[in-house]
Amino acid sequence: xxxxxxxxxxxxxxxxxxxxxxxxxxxxxxxxxxxxxxxxxxxxxxxxxxxxxxxxxxxxxxxxxxxxxxxxxxxxxxxxxxxxxxxxxxxxxxxxxxxxxxxxxxxxxxxxxxxxxxxxxxxxxxxxxxxxxxxxxxxxxxxxxxxxxxx
Numbered sequence: 464x465x466x467x468x469x470x471x472x473x474x475x476x477x478x479x480x481x482x483x484x485x486x487x488x489x490x491x492x493x494x495x496x497x498x499x500x501x502x503x504x505x506x507x508x509x510x511x512x513x514x515x516x517x518x519x520x521x522x523x524x525x526x527x528x529x530x531x532x533x534x535x536x537x538x539x540x541x542x543x544x545x546x547x548x549x550x551x552x553x554x555x556x557x558x559x560x561x562x563x564x565x566x567x568x569x570x571x572x573x574x575x576x577x578x579x580x581x582x583x584x585x586x587x588x589x590x591x592x593x594x595x596x597x598x599x600x601x602x603x604x605x606x607x608x609x610x611x612x613x614x
Contacts, residue, residue, distance in 0.1 A: 469592040478507020495586035547574030
């Protein structure tokens with residue numbers, strides 16, 4: 464699924480749409496160059512779930528936890544990760560539980576230490592703002608994409 468996002472508000476809106484299809488949890492890889500809109504997309508999603516504060520990329524902390532009425536979300540930014548093995552120091556395996564939403568920016572840095580995604584979102588700059596390419600990687604991801612087309 465390819466979507467054109469002419470304005471930042473469109474990227475935030477896509478995040479809100481993703482929040483509705485991630486109600487049962489899931490792993491989402493967010494890919495794209497610096498400034499492509501990955502964190503903006505996360506902000507739309509996290510705010511749609513009820514967070515009212517700032518949403519920043521956890522570039523230096525690697526992970527930012529959120530909790531919404533008993534639901535957990537972890538926002539990862541692996542850009543500054545030196546080696547995938549460093550993820551063991553933060554107990555990476557404890558984050559990816561069923562029902563949890565995990566948003567992973569720069570997933571390639573995590574190697575095989577992070578699970579495969581349900582959805583992969585690639586953001587690119589283009590002359591009309593941004594282009595979002597969404598790809599399902601699991602059956603759950605296929606169901607999510609199917610729901611997104613109806614929203």
